[in-house]
Amino acid sequence: xxxxxxxxxxxxxxxxxxxxxxxxxxxxxxxxxxxxxxxxxxxxxxxxxxxxxxxxxxxxxxxxxxxxxxxxxxxxxxxxxxxxxxxxxxxxxxxxxxxxxxxxxxxxxxxxxxxxxxxxxxxxxxxxxxxxxxxxxxxxxxxxxxxxxxxxxxxxxxxxxxxxxxxxxxxxxxxxxxxxxxxxxxxxxxxxxxxxxxxxxxxxxxxxxxxxxxxxxxxxxxxxxxxxxxxxxxxxxxxxxxxxxxxxxxxxxxxxxxxxxxxxxxxxxxxxxxxxxxxxxxxxxxxxxxxxxxxxxxxxxxxxxxxxxxxxxxxxxxxxxxxxxxxxxxxxxxxxxxxxxxxxxxxxxxxxxxxxxxxxxxxxxxxxxxxxxxxxxxxxxxxxxxxxxxxxxxxxxxxxxxxxxxxxxxxxxxxxxxxxxxx
Amino acid sequence: xxxxxxxxxxxxxxxxxxxxxxxxxxxxxxxxxxxxxxxxxxxxxxxxxxxxxxxxxxxxxxxxxxxxxxxxxxxxxxxxxxxxxxxxxxxxxxxxxxxxxxxxxxxxxxxxxxxxxxxxxxxxxxxxxxxxxxxxxxxxxxxxxxxxxxxxxxxxxxxxxxxxxxxxxxxxxxxxxxxxxxxxxxxxxxxxxxxxxxxxxxxxxxxxxxxxxxxxxxxxxxxxxxxxxxxxxxxxxxxxxxxxxxxxxxxxxxxxxxxxxxxxxxxxxxxxxxxxxxxxxxxxxxx
Numbered sequence: 001x002x003x004x005x006x007x008x009x010x011x012x013x014x015x016x017x018x019x020x021x022x023x024x025x026x027x028x029x030x031x032x033x034x035x036x037x038x039x040x041x042x043x044x045x046x047x048x049x050x051x052x053x054x055x056x057x058x059x060x061x062x063x064x065x066x067x068x069x070x071x072x073x074x075x076x077x078x079x080x081x082x083x084x085x086x087x088x089x090x091x092x093x094x095x096x097x098x099x100x101x102x103x104x105x106x107x108x109x110x111x112x113x114x115x116x117x118x119x120x121x122x123x124x125x126x127x128x129x130x131x132x133x134x135x136x137x138x139x140x141x142x143x144x145x146x147x148x149x150x151x152x153x154x155x156x157x158x159x160x161x162x163x164x165x166x167x168x169x170x171x172x173x174x175x176x177x178x179x180x181x182x183x184x185x186x187x188x189x190x191x192x193x194x195x196x197x198x199x200x201x202x203x204x205x206x207x208x209x210x211x212x213x214x215x216x217x218x219x220x221x222x223x224x225x226x227x228x229x230x231x232x233x234x235x236x237x238x239x240x241x242x243x244x245x246x247x248x249x250x251x252x253x254x255x256x257x258x259x260x261x262x263x264x265x266x267x268x269x270x271x272x273x274x275x276x277x278x279x280x281x282x283x284x285x286x287x288x289x290x291x292x293x294x295x296x297x298x299x300x301x302x303x304x305x306x307x308x309x310x311x312x313x314x315x316x317x318x319x320x321x322x323x324x325x326x327x328x329x330x331x332x333x334x335x336x337x338x339x340x341x342x343x344x345x346x347x348x349x350x351x352x353x354x355x356x357x358x359x360x361x362x363x364x365x366x367x368x369x370x371x372x373x374x375x376x377x378x379x380x381x382x383x384x385x386x387x388x389x390x391x392x393x394x395x396x397x398x399x400x401x402x403x404x405x406x407x408x409x410x411x412x413x414x415x416x417x418x419x420x421x422x423x
Numbered sequence: 424x425x426x427x428x429x430x431x432x433x434x435x436x437x438x439x440x441x442x443x444x445x446x447x448x449x450x451x452x453x454x455x456x457x458x459x460x461x462x463x464x465x466x467x468x469x470x471x472x473x474x475x476x477x478x479x480x481x482x483x484x485x486x487x488x489x490x491x492x493x494x495x496x497x498x499x500x501x502x503x504x505x506x507x508x509x510x511x512x513x514x515x516x517x518x519x520x521x522x523x524x525x526x527x528x529x530x531x532x533x534x535x536x537x538x539x540x541x542x543x544x545x546x547x548x549x550x551x552x553x554x555x556x557x558x559x560x561x562x563x564x565x566x567x568x569x570x571x572x573x574x575x576x577x578x579x580x581x582x583x584x585x586x587x588x589x590x591x592x593x594x595x596x597x598x599x600x601x602x603x604x605x606x607x608x609x610x611x612x613x614x615x616x617x618x619x620x621x622x623x624x625x626x627x628x629x630x631x632x633x634x635x636x637x638x639x640x641x642x643x644x645x646x647x648x649x650x651x652x653x654x655x656x657x658x659x660x661x662x663x664x665x666x667x668x669x670x671x672x673x674x675x676x677x678x679x680x681x682x683x684x685x686x687x688x689x690x691x692x693x694x695x696x697x698x699x700x701x702x703x704x705x706x707x708x709x710x
Contacts, residue, residue, distance in 0.1 A: 069672070076674055080472050102475045184654045237566040237655060238559060372474065376673055383495075383656050390655035392568045413474060 032062040033090030079104035087306040093125040100128035101372035105301040107131040125367035136337035140296035145256040154281035179244040180257040182236035184386040190294035195219035197292025198285040204369040212403035220395035295365035466680035486681035499665040507640035518587030543585040551649035554578040568658035594628025
């Protein structure tokens with residue numbers, strides 16, 4: 001792979017994107033996001049419907065890579081070059097503060113969005129310095145998948161999980177107790193966040209790093225000890241989302257931490273050995289904490305350089321309406337961000353799991369630190385978590401090192417303890 | 424005889440010559456010097472694409488100071504040096520053995536020579552993926568900070584030895600068979616023949632192989648990017664991967680440029696050292 005080539009290629013793609021812009025007749029609004037598979041099809045269908053209902057606005061789809069990292073790079077290059085297209089961006093929650101602080105996306109308060117209708121966590125994650133910069137589109141949360149034929153009920157605490165899983169592993173069937181995303185990437189941080197919340201800790205409080213405090217050390221020690229005792233196989237340290245799903249789907253793991261996307265493929269009895277034999281529950285909690293789910297999912301934001309902000313808002317308003325959310329839940333199993341949709345009996349038919357269960361997990365969701373330098377903080381944390389889990393460092397030492405590097409970064413860019421310097 | 428003053432015609436000719444060389448010189452300046460100067464200039468600024476509110480102020484050598492204070496940078500340098508030393512020495516020894524074997528006449532020699540090149544012909548990313556799948560099946564290697572080096576060095580050796588072997592084979596074929604005949608008549612054992620005939624005459628080829636392989640090993644990127652991603656933690660992260668992460672992942676152009684300049688300086692120093700060595704080797708290697 002040639003990094004320079006990649007960069008230039010994307011730059012060209014971006015330039016071509018700008019050049020193809022034409023203005024005649026109705027206002028054109030471009031939407032960029034996932035265009036692959038069922039997700040792309042449903043977006044296309046919804047946008048066509050919008051087109052028919054709005055004669056004065058034409059909507060176009062602008063494909064972007066599905067890999068989060070690549071899409072992020074592309075967005076940064078476009079926005080840094082002040083490109084006016086795409087008008088609407090599908091963003092990860094962790095990018096919202098970064099783009100907002102850079103002035104790359106518009107504050108949405110001027111359109112008076114009905115923020116009270118959404119789950120508070122989804123709004124909180126998209127605020128930067130008191131203003132809302134993106135509207136939550138669908139929620140992704142970390143959940144515990146458990147085998148209904150192996151356990152009478154899901155484990156509620158880590159001790160219970162360890163005890164139950166050890167029994168299962170001792171019998172050798174299935175091979176693994178619990179599996180999760182342990183490779184050195186963003187997924188590892190989301191898993192850690194759930195253990196951390198379970199012990200009552202936080203990564204960041206205001207501008208102060210708190211990840212190395214006792215709850216953090218307890219959380220990381222629990223993860224490390226689970227690998228040591230064989231409850232979690234050491235090979236998870238190279239696993240992303242799909243490897244744990246395959247292990248669980250093939251009946252090789254008793255428990256799995258994963259996102260909601262895994263439900264649908266594992267209920268297909270043609271390819272899944274556990275179809276009809278699993279359920280989902282909130283992640284376990286430890287002492288002094290509560291059940292926690294890492295909050296992910298997609299938000300819609302308006303390009304800060306677009307001349308068509310009003311039209312773009314109309315499209316966002318349409319895509320995040322209850323009916324469209326319900327359709328997304330039915331077609332791709334994505335959880336709605338509006339609380340009222342969970343009261344709609346139609347959701348029970350639409351979602352592959354009971355809506356009350358889904359709602360319980362969404363309500364346990366916590367956002368990752370809301371800061372413009374999140375991805376850099378996360379990289380530091382990923383490295384130290386991975387070092388501790390691969391026995392290169394003790395959990396306490398690894399977290400102390402992570403904390404001092406994270407604090408130094410925050411202080412350097414003016415986001416540290418001294419207050420917030422960004423305008 | 425007194426020197427003749429250059430006449431008008433000669434001066435015109437000289438001017439024409441400069442004019443004709445100018446496009447080539449301009450091209451070299453444009454494609455070699457311009458990006459390099461740009462990178463150096465960039466490395467003297469704070470330029471963080473993700474934090475445009477910080478602006479792009481001139482910061483002097485601050486980026487370099489930060490690089491040199493960064494533990495991850497020194498780790499990456501050590502990993503790169505260790506990887507280059509381990510894989511290149513293995514490749515040289517194995518390549519030499521292979522070259523000696525291929526230099527003999529035997530049935531099917533052409534087939535062996537061609538098939539030995541297969542690993543080298545496979546794209547690195549594909550080879551790295553294959554090795555990753557093999558080692559992912561074995562518990563414990565990729566998740567161990569020392570163990571993870573095994574697949575990395577094995578894969579590189581497997582892939583690059585044919586290249587070294589081919590270079591050395593070319594060197595072997597340039598040695599006059601009469602020298603061996605003379606050595607045999609003098610009663611030299613095979614080992615002494617290798618030590619006092621083959622090795623000195625092969626020195627230039629060995630040096631060329633050494634230069635190519637060390638420089639490439641120093642810039643190793645794709646193999647490790649795919650095979651271990653630099654992990655576990657950053658235990659196998661080479662300098663090129665660290666630079667890539669700073670530039671393309673964190674979009675810190677100033678800091679990343681400072682890293683690039685430092686890597687350039689180290690590779691340049693290596694190249695200079697080798698060229699001097701090669702120059703000496705070439706003159707001394709001749710009988």
